[in-house]
Amino acid sequence: MNGDFRQQLRAWLAENLRGEFADLRGAGGPGREHEHYEQRREWDRTLAKAGWSCLGWPVEHGGRGASTRDQVVFHEEYAAANAPARVNHIGEELLGPTLIAFGTQAQQARFLPGIRAVEELWCQGYSEPGAGSDLASVSTTATLDGDEWVVTGQKVWTSLAHEADWCFVLARTEPGSRRREGLSYLLVPMRQPGVEVRPIRQLTGTSEFNEVFFDKARTARDMVVGEVGDGWRVAMATLAFERGVATLGQQVGFRRELAALIDLAKRTGAIDDPVIAHRLARSRVGLDVMRAHALRTLSRADPGYEASVSKLVWARWHRDLGELAMQVRGQASIVAENGDLDEWQRLFLFSRADTIYGGSDEIQRTIIAERVLGLPKEPRP
Structure with missing residues (x-):
């Protein structure tokens, strides 16, 4: 088969x-x-x-x-x-599986067909200016007003929010609650009064990330996935789906980038530098290690901390590849022809963010330290 x-x-x-x-x-x-x-x-x-x-x-x-x-x-x-x-990957690979696991039949009937047909696009409303890697510090609020939730707050680093029709939003629905308690997972329409999207210009000059401001935006009362107050559990399940089988495809892309860089090093003679040759060889070995770990992680019903290890491994590998590309290109790496970045300059600049988005390296190490090694927990406000 x-x-x-x-x-x-x-x-x-x-x-x-x-x-x-x-x-x-x-x-x-x-x-x-x-x-x-x-x-x-x-x-x-x-x-x-x-x-x-x-x-x-x-x-x-x-x-x-x-x-x-x-x-x-x-x-x-x-x-x-x-x-x-x-x-459509946010809807298909993140929200869809979340609705299948936690959504009501009505929610599934309402949203799954639109995701399948690529008729409605989604974005993820998690990170905030004061709650990025520390997601439990979410301060966006949602209060009931009759049959609607009224959402107020700011989200940041929201990928493709400028194209999205809907956003799944982690918001605090219990006044006075702290950390993981009192959070709910809401489905909020983006195209309405009270929702403002502001692009964030990146080092690469592009703007796929955005700030999203909710100023008394509204969504129906039944647009809560899971139970009211149980949003943390649902949100963590969505993150687990994010680190699923698609990572193997990502690694094929990494392998293509590495092969192209090796070819460039051969054509320019940079590979004759033993330091560069050694780093290229280590990168190839790193890819094999990455794949083996990903396959082992996918074979487990509950990957747990291994998902954190995977994030650490691929993010640092890709960031290092961007740095290696600049070393291979030498002086040419610092010049943008006609102000336009080439593929290697773009790789170098954007991969600086790999160790931050999707859970920063610091947070992944903390998860491993506390939940696996049993080290004392870091003080939290």
Whole structure:
């Protein structure tokens, strides 16, 4: 079954990544989400119509009920084909599984079809100016006013909020509550009065991250996923889905970047420098270690701290690759031709954020120290 699945997918990608979609190869991704956005959305719809989206969702919810193995195959083959970055990944890979696990039947019926068909796009409302890596410090509030929640607060680093129709928001619904208590997981429409999105210009010059201001924005009373006050548990489940099988596809992309960098080092002669040659070799070994750890993590029903280890490993590896790219390019790395960044300069600049977003290195180490090694907990306010 696995071999047939791989061959079918490989053939479909080869057949469809041409014509109107030929220019999409390699488009999008971190720091490049602006590239061919509308065409990539149409590509996502084409994938969905052909049955290549929502693979891991149960059949009764419109998915294929694919095994973990086949999902890994999909992400590896998709990346190997240099297919474009998905615009629907937040809805399909984060919110969809969360609704399947915790949502009501009414919520599932309302939102899952729109995610599958790429008709409604989503963003994630977690981080705040005072609650980034320390997510439990969330201060955005939601209070009931009749049959609606009134949401007030600020979110930051909200990926693709400027394109999203809805946002899943972690908000404090119990006045006076602290830390993980009194939080709820709300589904909030973005296109309404009281919601303002402000782009954040990054080092790369692009603006896929945003600030989102909620000023008495509203959503229906039944738009709480899980129980009121149980938002922390639901939010952590969403983060676990974020670190799922897609990481294997991400690593295929890393392998392609490393191969291109080795080729560049050979063409420029930089590989004759023993220090650079040694670092390139270590990067290749690091990729193999990364893959082995990811496969082991995926084989466990509850990866727990191993997800934190995975984040530490890939984030630091990718950041180091960006630094190595600058070393390989030498003096040319500090010059932007006509003010435009090349692929290596963009990699170097954007990968500086890898060790911060999705849970900073400091937070991942704290999780490992406290929950695995049993070290004393850090003082908290």
